[in-house]
Amino acid sequence: MTKSIFVSLFALASVTGLQQAAADDGRTSLFLVDRAGVIGTTTTSPAFDFRGPFFQSLGTNGRSCASCHRAAQGWGISAEEVAARFAATRGLDPIFRANDGSNCDHNIEPSTVEGRRRAYSLLTGRGLIRVTVAAPANAEFNVISVLNPYGCGDTSTLSLYRRPLPSTNLRFLSTVMWDGRESSTQTGTQKIAFPTNPGDLLADLAHQSVDATNGHAQASTPPTPQQQQAIVDFEMALATAQAIDSQAGKLDDDGATGGPAALGTHTAAAFFVGINDPLGGNPHGTTFTPVIFSLFDAWLSGRSHGDDGRAARRASMARGQALFNSKPIDITGVAGLNDDLNADHIPGTCGTCHDSPNVGNHSVSAPLNIGVGDVDSPLDVRYLPVMTLQNKTTLQIKTTTDPGRALITGLWKDVGRLKGPILRGLASRAPYFHNGSAPSLADAVDFYDARFHIGFTPQEKRDLVAFLNAL
Ligand code: HEC
Ligand code: HEC
Numbered sequence: 001m002t003k004s005i006f007v008s009l010f011a012l013a014s015v016t017g018l019q020q021a022a023a024d025d026g027r028t029s030l031f032l033v034d035r036a037g038v039i040g041t042t043t044t045s046p047a048f049d050f051r052g053p054f055f056q057s058l059g060t061n062g063r064s065c066a067s068c069h070r071a072a073q074g075w076g077i078s079a080e081e082v083a084a085r086f087a088a089t090r091g092l093d094p095i096f097r098a099n100d101g102s103n104c105d106h107n108i109e110p111s112t113v114e115g116r117r118r119a120y121s122l123l124t125g126r127g128l129i130r131v132t133v134a135a136p137a138n139a140e141f142n143v144i145s146v147l148n149p150y151g152c153g154d155t156s157t158l159s160l161y162r163r164p165l166p167s168t169n170l171r172f173l174s175t176v177m178w179d180g181r182e183s184s185t186q187t188g189t190q191k192i193a194f195p196t197n198p199g200d201l202l203a204d205l206a207h208q209s210v211d212a213t214n215g216h217a218q219a220s221t222p223p224t225p226q227q228q229q230a231i232v233d234f235e236m237a238l239a240t241a242q243a244i245d246s247q248a249g250k251l252d253d254d255g256a257t258g259g260p261a262a263l264g265t266h267t268a269a270a271f272f273v274g275i276n277d278p279l280g281g282n283p284h285g286t287t288f289t290p291v292i293f294s295l296f297d298a299w300l301s302g303r304s305h306g307d308d309g310r311a312a313r314r315a316s317m318a319r320g321q322a323l324f325n326s327k328p329i330d331i332t333g334v335a336g337l338n339d340d341l342n343a344d345h346i347p348g349t350c351g352t353c354h355d356s357p358n359v360g361n362h363s364v365s366a367p368l369n370i371g372v373g374d375v376d377s378p379l380d381v382r383y384l385p386v387m388t389l390q391n392k393t394t395l396q397i398k399t400t401t402d403p404g405r406a407l408i409t410g411l412w413k414d415v416g417r418l419k420g421p422i423l424r425g426l427a428s429r430a431p432y433f434h435n436g437s438a439p440s441l442a443d444a445v446d447f448y449d450a451r452f453h454i455g456f457t458p459q460e461k462r463d464l465v466a467f468l469n470a471l
Contacts, residue, residue: 029260031243032072036427036469039074040243040260041168045234053227054167054234059217062094065209065231068129068164068216074240074425075168079127079436086124091116095123099218100130103150104159122150122383126436127429128161129216133179135403136186139410141389143403148385160402161384163436166429168238169422171268172356173201175365178418178434181408182208183365192365194273194283205232239264240425245470247313255298256314257358258470262295263424267358274364276355278348279341281364291325292351293358296470313466320467323460324350329452336368336417350448353420360423360471369416371451372433373402378450379437389415402435427469441468 028048030041054065069075077095085093090113098105102119109115122128134157135143143155152159162178174192176182182189182204189207190200209231213219223231241260244250251258257266274281278288299314300322331337331346337353338346346352353368354360362368371377375386384401391397391412398415406414418434426432431439438444442465449456456464 027261027264030071032428034072034074034242034428035080035430036242037246037248038242038244039072039240039425039428041071041075041238041240042260042264043237043239044264045237049234052234053223053230057094057217058213058223058227059219061097061099061218063097063217064094065167065212067093067095069167071240072428074428075166075238076164076429077127078429079123079125079431079439082127083124086117086120091120096120097218100132100216103130104148104152105130107151122161126161126383126431127163128436129164131160131162132157133160133181133407134158135407136410139406140393140412141391141398141406141410141415143387144390144397145388146385147387149383150385153385158387158403158407159385160407161436162402162434163431165421166240166425167235168240169263169359169424170201170205170235170238171198172271172359172361172422174273174356174362175367175419176201176204176208178421179405179408180365180367180419182211184408186408186410192273197273202232202236205235239268242425242427242470245313245317247309248317248466248470249310249314251295251470254314256296258295263358271356271359271363276351276357277362277364278352278355279366288355290349290351292354292356292360293321293324293467293471295358296321296467316463316466317470318467319460320463320465320470323456323464324354324467327454327456327460329448329454331452334368334370335413335415336366339413354423356422360420362420365419367405367414367417367419369404369418371416372437372447373400373404373416373418373435375399375401377437377447379433379443379447381435381437384435404434423468424471426471441465444468 027042031038057064068077070077073081095101096116098110101123102108103122108119110119146153146155181187183192189204192200206228209228210222213223239260241263242251243259274283276288296318300318326349329348331348332344338344353362356363381401387400389398389403400416403415405417426441432444438447445461445464448454
């Protein structure tokens with residue numbers, strides 16, 4: 001049944017433009033305009049508490065979690081919005097802090113607008129935050145050089161340029177952070193696994209809230225256990241997805257099941273770690289299905305009320321969904337798959353890696369290197385530093401723009417491996433990939449086409465992009 005969206009203006013300084021509405025299922029929803037239409041978030045809490053610790057400055061530099069995790073950008077940030085924030089505040093909003101917001105923390109001129117514009121160019125241009133990670137002392141490799149165009153070329157503590165991951169849809173996580181560092185014994189956190197979930201996840205998120213407050217917000221005292229709990233409760237209650245497409249209309253209309261409501265209820269209730277693992281990791285032994293998304297099945301026929309533009313757009317999304325679920329991809333050279341399975345070619349689809357039903361992340365922790373951070377990526381990564389690593393035993397050399405999981409485990413085979421993120425709410429938070437190297441979803445699709453020689457037709461690309469925009 002379609003329910004009408006009643007939005008009332010909810011004015012609050014730190015969350016300008018937020019709209020909050022009580023839906024007829026008793027849940028509260030937020031609807032905000034994005035590039036493709038409207039992004040929606042539901043909460044299982046009675047209301048959104050915009051005054052809780054997630055929105056408070058808990059450190060010393062004025063930042064809150066919401067400086068980098070914003071409802072209108074699917075609880076991440078978009079480069080476009082950050083650039084607008086720079087313009088509106090002349091680069092003085094608390095996101096513009098040199099500890100990790102600037103390209104480097106030294107040799108910058110933060111006292112003038114021009115100086116700030118230069119210092120924060122990766123944040124305003126690509127939505128990137130500088131994450132610093134030291135290689136473990138017992139690593140299988142040495143970092144032998146770092147060529148960083150912005151300075152910050154230290155080889156013991158590396159500067160990595162990464163996109164904030166959305167602080168929503170967290171129920172579906174099989175690892176926390178791009179490199180899984182908040183779900184790793186090496187950092188005193190827990191691996192997320194079927195028997196211990198969701199307790200492992202909740203503990204990891206509490207730990208993450210402390211690290212984020214100490215790091216991003218430069219706190220002198222960590223958040224209290226009560227504050228940690230309130231932050232985790234707030235985040236865990238959220239479900240976010242594109243709710244309306246400006247051409248296709250409501251994404252849960254006419255039998256379709258897009259939008260945040262179905263995600264937060266049915267999909268969340270059905271989820272468990274390993275729910276659809278291609279390598280046989282389902283704890284109940286259920287076999288893998290490549291049919292990951294079923295949101296727009298009802299629109300495949302192309303039949304719809306009203307004007308033709310809407311019907312055409314809906315049919316395009318449904319075709320895009322079918323491509324995601326079935327277009328053959330010859331997976332080669334992916335660290336974490338081809339090497340671990342000792343197979344040069346693995347016949348797959350998008351869902352071989354994005355396997356969680358109607359969510360699209362990996363349903364078990366499986367860090368992979370698909371080549372996004374490789375120096376020879378089909379996308380332009382020349383704005384990133386180049387790091388050269390050498391294996392201590394074999395003396396083999398690897399160059400990369402981000403060693404990824406290897407900086408946590410110290411393992412040579414983990415160089416460049418990162419998690420596949422949740423594929424919901426994409427339209428609200430460009431650019432894409434951990435390093436922001438795909439400015440648009442069309443660029444992300446072009447990356448796959450070039451990297452895996454898929455051979456998408458122009459029409460197939462348009463359909464796939466229409467589908468990704470509707471997630
Ligand atoms: C300065 C920007 C910034 C601030 C402030 C910030 N974060 Fe983040 N957040 C990031 C970045 C960047 C990442 C990804 C880093 C990585 O994986 O290496 C991230 C990742 C996360 C993740 C992981 C999601 C996933 O899919 O694994 C969660 C949860 C999160 N942040 C919550 C918070 C909370 C809670 C706060 C406040 C206590 C906070 N963040 C403050 C930038 C920020
Ligand atoms: C071999 C595994 C694999 C396959 C196949 C694969 N992906 Fe990915 N995908 C990943 C990984 C890993 C990432 C994260 C990469 C990174 O940022 O370094 C990712 C990231 C993405 C992102 C960016 C999400 C974000 O929040 O930035 C999109 C969009 C995406 N994939 C769509 C697709 C589509 C569409 C297909 C099929 C054409 C596909 N993927 C096939 C593993 C895969």
